[in-house]
Structure formats: structure tokens, C-alpha cells
Amino acid sequence: MATILIVDDEPSVRDVIRDTLELEDHVVFEAVDGPSALETLSQPQLPDCVVLDIMMPGISGLDVLTELRARPATSALPVILLTAASDDATTWAGWSAGANVFLPKPFDPGALLDWIDRVLEGGGEMEPTL
Amino acid sequence: MTQVREGLRPLRPPWLSVGFVVSFATLAGVLSLSVLAWLPAVVDLPAHVIDPPPVWLLALFVALAAVSDVVYVPVRHADAWEELTFVEVVIIWGVLILPPFAALSTALLGFALVALLLRRPAVKFLFNLGSYAISGAGLMITYLILVGDSEQFGLRSVLALLVGAVVFTTLNLFMLTLILLAAEGVPPRELLEEQWALSLGMAVGSVGVATVALSIEQSNPALTPFAALPVIALWYAYRASSAHAEGRERSRWLVELGQAVATPGQPQVVIPRAAEALRRVYAADEYAVVLASGHHFGTDPAWVPPPVPPRQVRTLVGDELPDHWDAGVGIRLDDQSGGGVLAIGTHHQQEWATRHLPWARSWSVPETDEPALVALTAAVGSSVRAGQTLAELTAETAKLQAVVDHATDGICVVDQQDEVLLWSPAAQRITGVDLPDGLDSVRTADTPDIVRRIVSVPAEPEGVEVSFERSDGQQLDLQVTRVDVAASGTRVMTIRDMTRERRAERLKSDFIATISHELRTPITPIRGYADLLRRRWDRMSEEKRAGVLETIQERADHLTRLVDDLLVAARTTSDAELGVDMQRMDLVDAVREAATGFPEVDGRLSIAASEPLWVHADRTRVIQIINNLVGNAVKYTGPDAAIEVRFSAGPERVEVFIRDHGAGIAADEQERVFERFYRIEDPMTMRTGGSGLGLHISRQLARAMGGDVRLNSIPGEGSTFVLQLIAEGT
Incomplete structure (x- = not known):
């Protein structure tokens, strides 16, 4: 069992990820945009892993990730990036910003669970697939 | 020679024909002679008149009159050559020495002999005699009346002679006016303006000579012939002067001829100008040109010169000349000039006098000039060819200029020294930079930065992208393609405004990112929930499963609407009809x-x-x-x-x-x-x-x-x- 923060502006995407994770007995928190995610992650209690969407209004997921990596407390926090864009530039930007896993939408919930397990075990990072 | 101008011709009375004028002159002349024959019966003749005159004196006067009629000086007057004779001198002297009838009849007889000898036309002959009879009678009557009974030849006599000379001139001009009005429609006013000064000068001069002659004769008759010295001196002076004038005139037209053949132009411009100059050089009256192309021009538009062999100048004879030309030459124009013949000629110099009297001004083109004339036609050819080349070049340049002016892409040409040789209107329009004519080197400090960037792009086959902000604030994307002209070291840049294309590309790229997000986002819950239902059906409550299925349904509907929108958008691009059911x-x-x-x-x-x-x-x-x-x-x-x-x-x-x-x-x-x-x-x-x-x-x-x-x-x-x-x- 792990504590996981989902950051996505689209309610139906948050719902499906929450339902998937909760059915596997994970504890799930949600944030609807970048600023509220950064707010949540400034608390002393940090989740074990963050599932972060890139395309969000206002502050993008990449900006959030860059900020997290700049903070000592969250510099090593496992982050799985979700994106509906699958172009090379976005993928590279994600890796450069310090994502542990880069998962394009639509993703298989089973695959998401596998990756969460692996990052929680401190397992190897996913190689960029270009 | 007097030009007859259309539109200015006065209304000539229909009865005023040449025949009428000649008949009038003849009758009036006979009447004048009769009056003179009767005159001694009513007035006393002055003492200096030899009455009756000896036969040798009469014969001398006949001879003098004849000589004075053929010995003339050509005088340049009002753009034409006047033939200045000394008949006035003989008539006025006759008045002083001979009885009136004898004076006039000896003069007329002398003139008549010359006319017969030179085969002058009868009409001209009759008119001239009649005219001299009228004016001569006027002179004598005036003199005899005014001089009255004065015994001595003195001041009164001279004044009377002067008045008589004025009368002579007036009557003579009157007759000349009549005949020219009848024959050529020359306005009398125009003729009088041209002639009066010359005629009066001649008459007064003649009075002077005659007076001197009489004075000498009265003091020492043997010296009388020396009275003619001033006349002879004057004659030679005029000859020399007119020869100089002719030479100057000829030189002037030679210069004009040189200019005509040195100026490139179309045949229709060069050839008439050269022909007119040539006509003036040889003091010809007419010119005519016909080109192989059928172009035909000249002072005599109706006449077409006959053929002339190549590289030849040929004297035209007989039927080859138009009716009113007395003499002429034809010169073959070479093919470069357009081929054809140029002819110049004259219409009044083939009389006996001009052919046989050494002092007469005869018209001809010297044989020694022929090589020069052949060379001249070659020069005309070169000039015409140069004119044609120039015209072709101008047309080509105009075509290129049109391309440069109307090309949508900007064109910039730069030489080896980075001097901008060409900055086309499109280049100006695209960049908003106006480079004035005679452009500076791009190395100068005030060259706009964008020009410097454009001329320094490397030569890439695909061109080089140059982005810049125009002075109006618009952000532009330019594609500059450079081509090096190896031979001259010149660089040619074409400048294409790619702003719209680049914006369209960005829009498309943004669209793909957006549409990718819009399509993938609803698929994520659909696919996620389908997988969850499959794997975890048992662990989900009935209520949860219903909620999940509703989400799948709603997201699928959303996707459908999105796909519909895409299809409509695709139709608006492909110009297909948007189906509307009105x-x-x-x-x-x-x-x-x-x-x-x-x-x-x-x-x-x-x-x-x-x-x-x-x-x-x-x-x-x-x-x-x-x-x-x-x-x-x-x-x-x-x-x-x-x-x-x-x-x-x-x-x-x-x-x-x-x-x-x-x-x-x-x-x-x-x-x-x-x-x-x-x-x-x-x-x-x-x-x-x-x-x-x-x-x-x-x-x-x-x-x-x-x-x-x-x-x-x-x-x-x-x-x-x-x-x-x-x-x-x-």
C-alpha cells in the first residue's frame, strides 16, 4: 500500500486512475491543477509517488516537475508523467525535467500499476521511447 | 522660294489666273511704250539726254541690257537663293542718256534677245518684258515730270531719279505679287515683306551708279565705262560673299548630317533626317526615299526613286526624274539601312545659262564625292542597326524590369564589394526597407540590419530562414535563397515571405498537439475503465460499475462530437459542400x-x-x-x-x-x-x-x-x- 497524488485537470481521468489505484488498496489524493499540486507537495507529509499530467491550464506538468526537482524535499520524489502529446519534443522535455516514468495517454491501467510498483521499489527508470 | 502654307492661303479671285496676269502685263507694256513714244511731244527732255541718239549708242544699250540680264549674283535671302541682276542699272542709266522710248525699247530688246537665246518659256518672257515696260515707263514719266525744265543735271535731277526708282520698284513688286498670287497663291503681304528692302536697295544703288556714270560722261566721255567699276566690284564682292555663305551653309548641314548618322534610331527617323541634311549640303530642292520595306518618305511623297545598283551613286536622267525635277542623283541604301534608294534633286537649274555660263550656279553632285556618299549610306546603315539594337535592348530591359517589378518574391543583387545593385519593389514591400537608387555599400553604418542579414546569408540549396521584426511591428519569417553568379562574383538573393506558411505550419502543429490531447484524454477513462471492469469486476460494487459505464458512455459521446467537428472542418478545407437542410x-x-x-x-x-x-x-x-x-x-x-x-x-x-x-x-x-x-x-x-x-x-x-x-x-x-x-x- 502506498500514498499516491494524482494531478490532472480532467475529472474523468482522475476518476479512472483513482478507481484503479484504490482497487489495489493504494491511498489516493487528488489535485486539479499545478498550483494546488505544488501546495499539497509543500506539506511535510509527502506521497510515495506522484502521477502528473503535462497539459494543464495555467502551470503545465513540466513546470510543476521542474519546481519539484528544485526543492530538496521533493528532488527525488518518484514522478510518473502522463501526456496526451506524444511528440519527441514533449518526451524529451519530460525526461529533461526529471520524470521517472513517461506514460503516454491513453494508457493501460495495468501498466500504470506496474510502473508505480517499480518506482516504489526504487526500480530502474523507464528508458525514453522515441 | 516661298512656301505655300495650307490654311493661310488668301482667297484668290477666280479671274486672277496666270493667263490674265500675263495678258495684262503684255497689254500694259505695249501701252507704256506708246505713252513713252508720245511723251517728248508734251515734255521737254533734259539737256543730258542725247536726242536723237546715234545707232552705236542704241546698240550699246541693247548689249548692256542683255549682259545685265544674264550676269547675276546669287544672294541668300529668306531661306532661298535670289538671282540678283543689274537690269535696273541699265534702265536707269538709259533714262539719263536716251530719250524715253529709246531707253526702254533698247532694254526690252536686250532682255528679249537673252530670253530667245536661253529659250526661256514664252509666258515668262512675255510677263518679264511687260513688267519691265510698265515699271520702266513709270520711272521715266515720274523722272521727266519731276525734273521739269532744269537745264543742269543737279540735285533736283537726282531726287527725281530717286522718286522714279521708288515708282519703278513699286510697280515691279506689284507685278511680281500679281503673278505669284496667280501662279502659286503666295500671299502678297508675305511677298512684300520679303522683297521690298532688297528691291528698293537695288533701285537706289542703281540710281547712284547711273548718276556717277552720267557725271563722268559729262566731264570726260572716254572715262564713262569706268562708271561700271563699282558694279563690277560689287558683283565680285557678292560672288565671294555668297560663296562663303554657301560654304558656311554647307558646313552647317555637313555637321547636321554627321549628327544624323551618329544618332542611333529607327529608319523612319534617321533616314529622313540624313536625307534632309544631304539635300541641304548639295543645295538640292527635293529628296525622296523608298525603303525595301515599302516605307516611303521625302519632300515629294508621290514619287518613288528608281532602283540603283549596290554601292553606287547614279545620276538620274530622263524618265527617271519626276516631272518637276531638272536633275537628281540616286544613292543605294545598304541592307542594314533597310535597303532602298535615296534621291536628291533640283528643279530649276538646267537652263542653258547654268550649263554654259561659267558664273552660273549650276547644280550637281561632284563625282569625287561619290565614295563619301557610299560610305555615308553605310553610316546610315550602322545608325539604323544601332537604333534597332537599342530598341531590342530597351524592350528586353523592359521585360526584365517587369519581371523584377512584378515578382512576388523580393530580388536583391549584390556585387563583390557588397554593393547593393538591385533592391526590387517586392523586396521593399516585404521588408519595409526602401533603398534609394544608387545604393550604398551594405557595409555603411546606416544600412538597415535586415538588408545586412539578407545579403550575408550563405548559399544553401533550400534557402536560409531569416526572422525579423518589420518597422510596423510585424514579425516576419523570410526564406532567403542565394545564387552566386560565378563569372561576375555577383550574388542574387531571392526573398520570399514565408510568414503565412510558417504561421499555418505553427497552427497545424498546435492543432495536432491540441487534437491529440482532445482525443486521447477521453479515451484514457474509456480504456482504463474497460480494463478495470475486465480485471476487477468482482471487487466493484453494482453502483460503481453503473457509474463507470456511464462515464464510458459520456466520454464516448464526447469523442463522437469531436470527430464530427473534425469532419466538418475537413469539408471546409476540401471545398466540399457543407450539407445544410434548410x-x-x-x-x-x-x-x-x-x-x-x-x-x-x-x-x-x-x-x-x-x-x-x-x-x-x-x-x-x-x-x-x-x-x-x-x-x-x-x-x-x-x-x-x-x-x-x-x-x-x-x-x-x-x-x-x-x-x-x-x-x-x-x-x-x-x-x-x-x-x-x-x-x-x-x-x-x-x-x-x-x-x-x-x-x-x-x-x-x-x-x-x-x-x-x-x-x-x-x-x-x-x-x-x-x-x-x-x-x-x-
């Missing part, structure tokens, strides 16, 4: 139905309408448009702000206004929001969903129904979208 429909009802799609804004969406508004439109498409417009208003308005829908009905148009209180749209974006794929926001961080197609599709659909969608917006206050449709009566 019918009579209630716009208010359609708007109310569309509003039910936005339950979350139910409380703040106000629709101001109380009764149906009938329009001619496709109900489904109208609902789709209202959906888009209201959906936009909802997206871009704060959660509590009101959205108002109002209607306006005119006789032909019905409009629906959808007003939000959102951020508004800047003026320069207001038209662009209707472009396909256009989004104001960056797709990565856009606050609102959407494909960037909604407004584009709405406008296309409205136009397909004969209406339109417009936008009024004030940044900071909100936007009003207006859907206009065709009204249909109730």
Missing part, C-alpha cells in the same frame, strides 16, 4: 434546446425572448452553432458571471447575440479566432479544452445557410458573438 424553423426554440446542454450554467444563462422568431435555416446546424457559441461563453467566463442571449429581428435578417463577461479578445485576434485551428492559448497550458475548430465551423455553417457569425469584443469587458440568419415571415 427549412422554416423557430430560432428561439432552437436556442432553448441548445441551452439544455449546459445545465451547469442554467442559473446564469438568460434568454430574452417571448415569442417565436422564424428563420430559414438547418435546425441541427443552428443548434450546433449555438452550442459552440454558448460553450465558448461558458468556457471563457468566470463561474458566476452571467451569459446573456438576446435576439434582434429585421425584415430580412434575424440575429442572436450571445454575450459573455469574460476576458474579451484583443482587436488583432478578433478575426483570427475564426481561422481553422486557431487558439489564443498555448496548447500546453491552455485552460480550456477544444480543438480550435468551433468558431471556424460555426462561421462556415452559418455562411452555408446564407448567414454569418461575427464578433464584437472589448478586452476586459467580454465578447458578444452574433449569429445572423435569413428571416422567414410568420
Whole structure:
């Protein structure tokens, strides 16, 4: 069992990820945009892993990730990036910003669970697939 | 020679013919002689008159008259050559020495002998004799009346002679006026203006000579012939002077001829100019040119010169000359001039005198000039060829200039020293930089930066992208392609404005990112829940499963709408007809139905309408448009702000206004929001969903129904979208 923060502006995407994770007995928190995610992650209690969407209004997921990596407390926090864009530039930007896993939408919930397990075990990072 | 000008010719009385004038001169001449014969009966002759005269004296006067008629001096006068004779001297001297009748009849006899000898035409002969008889009689009568009974030849005699000379001149000019008016229609005033000074001068001069002659004769008759010395001296002086004048004139026209053949031009310009100069050089009266091309010009437009062999100057004879030419030569024009013949000629110099008297001014082209004339035609040819080359070159240059001026791409030519040789109008239009003619080197400090950047691009086959901000603030993307001209070291740059293309590419790229997000996002829950249902069916409550299935259904519907929009947008690109099913429909009802799609804004969406508004439109498409417009208003308005829908009905148009209180749209974006794929926001961080197609599709659909969608917006206050449709009566 792990504590996981989902950051996505689209309610139906948050719902499906929450339902998937909760059915596997994970504890799930949600944030609807970048600023509220950064707010949540400034608390002393940090989740074990963050599932972060890139395309969000206002502050993008990449900006959030860059900020997290700049903070000592969250510099090593496992982050799985979700994106509906699958172009090379976005993928590279994600890796450069310090994502542990880069998962394009639509993703298989089973695959998401596998990756969460692996990052929680401190397992190897996913190689960029270009 | 007097030009007869069309339009200025005075009305000549119909009875004033040459025949009439000649008859009048003849009759009046006979009458004058009769009066002179009778005159001694009524007036006393002065003492200096030898009466009766000896035969030898009469014979001498006949001879003097004849000589004075053929010995003339050519005098340049009013653009023509006058033949100045000394007949006045003989007549006036005769008045002083001989009885009136004897004086005049000996003079007339001398003139008649010359006319017969030179075979002068009878008409001319009769007129001249009659004219001299009239004016001579006037002179003698005036003199005899005025001199009265004075015994001595003194001042009174000289004054009387002077008045007589004036009368002589007046009568002579009168007769000349008559004949020229009758023969050529020359206006009398014009003739008098040209002639009076010369004639009067001659008469007065003659009085002087005659007076001197008489004085000498009275003091020492043996010395009398020396009285002719001034006349002879004058004659030689005139000859020398006129020879100089002729030489100067010839030189002037030789210069003109040189200029004519040295100036490149069309044959129609060069050849007449050269021919006219040539005519003047040889003091000819006429020229005529015919070219192989059929062009034909000259002072005598009706006459076509005969053929002449190549490289030859040929004297034209007999039938080869036109009727009124007495002599002429033809010169073959070489092929470069257009081929053909140039002829010059004269019409009054082939009389016996000009052929046989050494002092007469005869007309000819010396044989020694012939090589020069042949060379001249070659020069004319070169000039014509140069003119044609110049014309072709000018035409070619004009073509190239048109290409440079009208090319859509800018053209810039730079030499090895970075000197800008050409900066085309399109280059100026695209960059907004106006480089004046005679451009400076781009190395100078005041050369605009963009010019410096354009001329220094490397030679890449695909061209080089240059982005810059124009002085009007517009951001431009240019593609500059450089071609090096190896031989001259010149570089040619073509400048293409790729701003629209690049913007379209960016729009497309943004669209792909957006549409990818819009399509993948709803698929994520569909696919995720389907997988979850499959794997964890047992662990999910009945209620949860129902909620999950509803989400799948709703997301699938959302995807369907998105795909529909994409298809409509694709049709607007491919020019395919947007299918609209036009019918009579209630716009208010359609708007109310569309509003039910936005339950979350139910409380703040106000629709101001109380009764149906009938329009001619496709109900489904109208609902789709209202959906888009209201959906936009909802997206871009704060959660509590009101959205108002109002209607306006005119006789032909019905409009629906959808007003939000959102951020508004800047003026320069207001038209662009209707472009396909256009989004104001960056797709990565856009606050609102959407494909960037909604407004584009709405406008296309409205136009397909004969209406339109417009936008009024004030940044900071909100936007009003207006859907206009065709009204249909109730």
C-alpha cells in the first residue's frame, strides 16, 4: 500500500486512475491543477509517488516537475508523467525535467500499476521511447 | 522660294489666273511704250539726254541690257537663293542718256534677245518684258515730270531719279505679287515683306551708279565705262560673299548630317533626317526615299526613286526624274539601312545659262564625292542597326524590369564589394526597407540590419530562414535563397515571405498537439475503465460499475462530437459542400434546446425572448452553432458571471447575440479566432479544452445557410458573438 497524488485537470481521468489505484488498496489524493499540486507537495507529509499530467491550464506538468526537482524535499520524489502529446519534443522535455516514468495517454491501467510498483521499489527508470 | 502654307492661303479671285496676269502685263507694256513714244511731244527732255541718239549708242544699250540680264549674283535671302541682276542699272542709266522710248525699247530688246537665246518659256518672257515696260515707263514719266525744265543735271535731277526708282520698284513688286498670287497663291503681304528692302536697295544703288556714270560722261566721255567699276566690284564682292555663305551653309548641314548618322534610331527617323541634311549640303530642292520595306518618305511623297545598283551613286536622267525635277542623283541604301534608294534633286537649274555660263550656279553632285556618299549610306546603315539594337535592348530591359517589378518574391543583387545593385519593389514591400537608387555599400553604418542579414546569408540549396521584426511591428519569417553568379562574383538573393506558411505550419502543429490531447484524454477513462471492469469486476460494487459505464458512455459521446467537428472542418478545407437542410424553423426554440446542454450554467444563462422568431435555416446546424457559441461563453467566463442571449429581428435578417463577461479578445485576434485551428492559448497550458475548430465551423455553417457569425469584443469587458440568419415571415 502506498500514498499516491494524482494531478490532472480532467475529472474523468482522475476518476479512472483513482478507481484503479484504490482497487489495489493504494491511498489516493487528488489535485486539479499545478498550483494546488505544488501546495499539497509543500506539506511535510509527502506521497510515495506522484502521477502528473503535462497539459494543464495555467502551470503545465513540466513546470510543476521542474519546481519539484528544485526543492530538496521533493528532488527525488518518484514522478510518473502522463501526456496526451506524444511528440519527441514533449518526451524529451519530460525526461529533461526529471520524470521517472513517461506514460503516454491513453494508457493501460495495468501498466500504470506496474510502473508505480517499480518506482516504489526504487526500480530502474523507464528508458525514453522515441 | 516661298512656301505655300495650307490654311493661310488668301482667297484668290477666280479671274486672277496666270493667263490674265500675263495678258495684262503684255497689254500694259505695249501701252507704256506708246505713252513713252508720245511723251517728248508734251515734255521737254533734259539737256543730258542725247536726242536723237546715234545707232552705236542704241546698240550699246541693247548689249548692256542683255549682259545685265544674264550676269547675276546669287544672294541668300529668306531661306532661298535670289538671282540678283543689274537690269535696273541699265534702265536707269538709259533714262539719263536716251530719250524715253529709246531707253526702254533698247532694254526690252536686250532682255528679249537673252530670253530667245536661253529659250526661256514664252509666258515668262512675255510677263518679264511687260513688267519691265510698265515699271520702266513709270520711272521715266515720274523722272521727266519731276525734273521739269532744269537745264543742269543737279540735285533736283537726282531726287527725281530717286522718286522714279521708288515708282519703278513699286510697280515691279506689284507685278511680281500679281503673278505669284496667280501662279502659286503666295500671299502678297508675305511677298512684300520679303522683297521690298532688297528691291528698293537695288533701285537706289542703281540710281547712284547711273548718276556717277552720267557725271563722268559729262566731264570726260572716254572715262564713262569706268562708271561700271563699282558694279563690277560689287558683283565680285557678292560672288565671294555668297560663296562663303554657301560654304558656311554647307558646313552647317555637313555637321547636321554627321549628327544624323551618329544618332542611333529607327529608319523612319534617321533616314529622313540624313536625307534632309544631304539635300541641304548639295543645295538640292527635293529628296525622296523608298525603303525595301515599302516605307516611303521625302519632300515629294508621290514619287518613288528608281532602283540603283549596290554601292553606287547614279545620276538620274530622263524618265527617271519626276516631272518637276531638272536633275537628281540616286544613292543605294545598304541592307542594314533597310535597303532602298535615296534621291536628291533640283528643279530649276538646267537652263542653258547654268550649263554654259561659267558664273552660273549650276547644280550637281561632284563625282569625287561619290565614295563619301557610299560610305555615308553605310553610316546610315550602322545608325539604323544601332537604333534597332537599342530598341531590342530597351524592350528586353523592359521585360526584365517587369519581371523584377512584378515578382512576388523580393530580388536583391549584390556585387563583390557588397554593393547593393538591385533592391526590387517586392523586396521593399516585404521588408519595409526602401533603398534609394544608387545604393550604398551594405557595409555603411546606416544600412538597415535586415538588408545586412539578407545579403550575408550563405548559399544553401533550400534557402536560409531569416526572422525579423518589420518597422510596423510585424514579425516576419523570410526564406532567403542565394545564387552566386560565378563569372561576375555577383550574388542574387531571392526573398520570399514565408510568414503565412510558417504561421499555418505553427497552427497545424498546435492543432495536432491540441487534437491529440482532445482525443486521447477521453479515451484514457474509456480504456482504463474497460480494463478495470475486465480485471476487477468482482471487487466493484453494482453502483460503481453503473457509474463507470456511464462515464464510458459520456466520454464516448464526447469523442463522437469531436470527430464530427473534425469532419466538418475537413469539408471546409476540401471545398466540399457543407450539407445544410434548410427549412422554416423557430430560432428561439432552437436556442432553448441548445441551452439544455449546459445545465451547469442554467442559473446564469438568460434568454430574452417571448415569442417565436422564424428563420430559414438547418435546425441541427443552428443548434450546433449555438452550442459552440454558448460553450465558448461558458468556457471563457468566470463561474458566476452571467451569459446573456438576446435576439434582434429585421425584415430580412434575424440575429442572436450571445454575450459573455469574460476576458474579451484583443482587436488583432478578433478575426483570427475564426481561422481553422486557431487558439489564443498555448496548447500546453491552455485552460480550456477544444480543438480550435468551433468558431471556424460555426462561421462556415452559418455562411452555408446564407448567414454569418461575427464578433464584437472589448478586452476586459467580454465578447458578444452574433449569429445572423435569413428571416422567414410568420
